[in-house]
Amino acid sequence: MPVSTRSGSTRSRTRTKNKKDVRTRDATVAARKKTTRRRSARLTSQVAEKKDVDMWVELPEGPVAKKPRLDKANSVPPPTPKAKAAASALSNSKIKAAAIASAASRAKASATASAASKEKVAEAAARELARMTLTPNLSEPSASSQRRNTRAELDSSIRRSSRKSTARKSIQIDEAEKSNEADDAQTVDQADEAPKFKQVDEAGRKRNQLDEEQLKKKTADLRDGQRMLKRKRDEFEMEFEKMRAELDKRETAIKKKEGQLSRIDKQLDKRLEAIQKKETAFKKREQETNDLALSLSVDRTQEAMTQLEEQWTCVLCYDIMACPANLTPAQCGHTFCALCILKWFFTHLHDDCGGWHFALECPLCRTVLPVPPEVAPRPMYTCPFSLNRLADTVLTDLIDGLRGPDNRNQSTGSGKGKKKAVDAGSSISDAWNEGGASRNEWKDRDRRGREELQFVVNSWTRLTQNDMQVLKGRLAPPANNAR
Secondary structure, three states: OOHHHHHHHHHHHHHHHHHHHHHHHHHHHHHHHHHHHHHHHHHHHHHHHHHOOOOEEEOOOOEEEOOOOOOOOOOOOOOOHHHHHHHOOOOHHHHHHHHHHHHHHHHHHHHHHHHHHHHHHHHHHHHHHHHHHHOOOOOOOOHHHHHHHHHHHHHHHHHHHHHHHHHHHHHHHHHHHHHHHHHHHHHHHHHHHHHHHHHHHHHHHHHHHHHHHHHHHHHHHHHHHHHHHHHHHHHHHHHHHHHHHHHHHHHHHHHHHHHHHHHHHHHHHHHHHHHHHHHHHHHHHHHHHHHHHHHHHHHHHHHHHHHHHHHOEOOOOOOEOOOEEEEOOOOOOOEEEHHHHHHHHHHOOOOOOOOOOOOOEOOOOOOEOOOOOOOOOOOHHHOOEEEOHHHHHHHHHHHHHOOOOOHHHOOOOOOHHHHHHHHHHHHHHHHHOOOOHHHHHHHHHHHHHHHHHHHHHHHHHHOOHHHHHHHHHHHOOHHHOOO
């Protein structure tokens, strides 16, 4: 839920609750006031009813006044604590005046009842006398005796009626006095309790006044809170409107940027597709170039190997020459491996005398070589060996050309001819690459031949017979020595 909606609902609930509390308190105060007025009216009617003495009871001899009593239907029950609080509205003076008026009315009613009872007794006696006078009695002996009897009976009946009425009257008067005494006691009790009611009423008024003051204070606080909440709500709504406008602006900018990014994305996709096509074409051309380079390398390797085997094979070892050296006589000039020609030359050295007893011939053309002098120092021109530098350079280039192509540039083609060519070139290049067996063996022969040839050429003028025998033992095994 948004913040504005949640705070608005909270404020509305708070206002509704405060309004309900105010209404409840107003209704409570109005009900209390209404109850007080109702009970005051009821007490006033009770006092007024006690003043009425118009009720009479019909006795057999005539009407006799009776103390007026309140009807049970209209009687007021004894005051309860709530009735006492309501009766506190009457002042103490009014209650005393009502008590005095009630006592006076009861005295007047008693006097009226006594006079009425006497009159009724006299009337009853007169009626009885008239009845007896008007009724003839045949058994009477004379009128005088009848008059005497009638008077005696009348006196006795009057006395009896008088005694009965007096007894009833005394009973009624006693009952009325008891009732009046009870009413007086109740009135006096109410008059005595009036100060208490007044104190209760004062406390109620003070409490009501405090409640009204608290209610007014709370109402003012609620109004202040409502005004503050309204002000905060207005500020929040203004801030919310600003934030919403800013968010709308940002959303518009984001949508615009999204459109730009989508266009850029499409352009990048097109460029990427073009780059992928170019990369595919480049890889294809690179593959073709590698295939061509491999085929050229294979062709060159095979061509170099063919040239080495045909033109640079030593006739003594039937292997590719290593450190080529030629014989110096002008009639010969053939080239051999330096190590091979040295072995061949010193193999013919005689072990006992350390010299050559017969002239040597070229292994290839049979040209007679001059016999070296036995005694040192010898002339340098008598040395039959020299390094063929041109042949050495050509051989080195051809051997380096036997290296196969780089493995990273090898083709992945699957053609039959291409596969055969690659296999042939790879077998040759594997043997003549750096670390290959053929290349290592050739390099070892080339190194030893250079060392021995350089030693012989540099030491030729001062070599003794013993030095030559040692050189022979180092170059050629004893089993291969001549006789």
